Amino acid sequence: MKTFNFKSAANAKEATKLASGRATYLAGGMTLLPAIKLGLAGYSDLINIKKIKGLSGIKVSSKSLRIGSTTTHAQVASSKEVGKSIPSLAILAEGIGDPQVRNRGTIGGSIANNDPAADYPSACLALNATIHTTKRKILADKFFKGMFETDLKKRELIESVEFEVPEKSAYAKFPNPASRYAIVGVYVAKLKKEVRVSVTGVESVVFRCKKLEEALSSNFSPSAIDSVNISSKGFNSDIHASAEYRAHIIKVMAKKAVSSC
Numbered sequence: 001m002k003t004f005n006f007k008s009a010a011n012a013k014e015a016t017k018l019a020s021g022r023a024t025y026l027a028g029g030m031t032l033l034p035a036i037k038l039g040l041a042g043y044s045d046l047i048n049i050k051k052i053k054g055l056s057g058i059k060v061s062s063k064s065l066r067i068g069s070t071t072t073h074a075q076v077a078s079s080k081e082v083g084k085s086i087p088s089l090a091i092l093a094e095g096i097g098d099p100q101v102r103n104r105g106t107i108g109g110s111i112a113n114n115d116p117a118a119d120y121p122s123a124c125l126a127l128n129a130t131i132h133t134t135k136r137k138i139l140a141d142k143f144f145k146g147m148f149e150t151d152l153k154k155r156e157l158i159e160s161v162e163f164e165v166p167e168k169s170a171y172a173k174f175p176n177p178a179s180r181y182a183i184v185g186v187y188v189a190k191l192k193k194e195v196r197v198s199v200t201g202v203e204s205v206v207f208r209c210k211k212l213e214e215a216l217s218s219n220f221s222p223s224a225i226d227s228v229n230i231s232s233k234g235f236n237s238d239i240h241a242s243a244e245y246r247a248h249i250i251k252v253m254a255k256k257a258v259s260s261c
């Protein structure tokens with residue numbers, strides 16, 4: 001269905017009230033509108049959440065960085081607070097799509113959509129993020145369930161994403177040259193208590209790479225990655241890259257990320 005009612009919510013409570021039946025939230029529209037135009041999705045009502053003031057903005061403390069769900073990729077990329085506390089996150093945002101996408105697309109829309117090749121889900125996993133919704137707090141480890149599938153329930157609205165401020169971190173992406181989505185993206189973070197490594201673009205959903213985490217926990221240096229054996233079993237194989245190539249590129253991107261930490 002390409003016809004729908006367009007409603008703007010003034011606050012989160014009103015948005016969740018409006019989102020009944022076959023309604024859905026509209027943030028930047030960068031994924032939702034093409035899906036509707038292509039006939040891949042249809043809704044009775046689109047609930048615009050971009051006018052809700054409390055959902056946008058960036059707050060930083062010594063331990064965490066909290067980004068409102070409707071904050072755009074361009075705002076994250078250019079934020080002084082993000083650049084100072086988690087520069088790798090600003091670099092990730094700067095590498096998303098093109099200027100048009102970065103000026104419309106939002107962090108909440110990106111993680112709610114959970115595209116298997118999206119960048120932000122890898123940041124959420126590596127930086128031990130907590131997703132704050134209108135109902136609860138969800139750890140990133142439990143949030144990303146499968147291809148385009150998250151732990152969000154019907155009408156549950158993401159309000160903000162809270163990242164742990166790491167000691168060191170970096171994101172390295174081998175992008176699709178047309179869309180800039182990740183063919184392989186690796187996010188490496190040395191947190192206070194652990195090292196986390198997440199991988200996007202490679203399976204049906206973003207995942208943590210335990211082998212790389214173990215290797216880097218004992219020696220946080222590019223050379224520690226040399227002896228890690230990454231199996232290509234279950235990896236995506238498509239016109240852009242075979243499963244074996246993706247397995248190889250994971251190590252290349254991981255080394256690049258650790259080198260730039």
Ligand SMILES: Cc1cc2nc3c(=O)[nH]c(=O)nc-3n(C[C@H](O)[C@H](O)[C@H](O)COP(=O)(O)OP(=O)(O)OC[C@H]3O[C@@H](n4cnc5c(N)ncnc54)[C@H](O)[C@@H]3O)c2cc1C
Binds near residue numbers: 024070109119
């Ligand atoms: C040409 C192109 C290139 C792109 N390249 C990249 C890339 O390189 N890397 C990358 O990571 N992404 C890329 N994207 C995706 C883009 O970055 C957007 O983040 C993404 O499309 C969704 O964000 P949005 O704000 O536009 O969400 P929308 O399209 O408005 O919504 C997407 C989905 O999320 C739901 N939703 C939105 N906000 C919330 C919320 N607060 N709570 C609950 N549900 C919500 C909507 O109901 C909908 O189901 C690209 C997109 C395009 C069109």
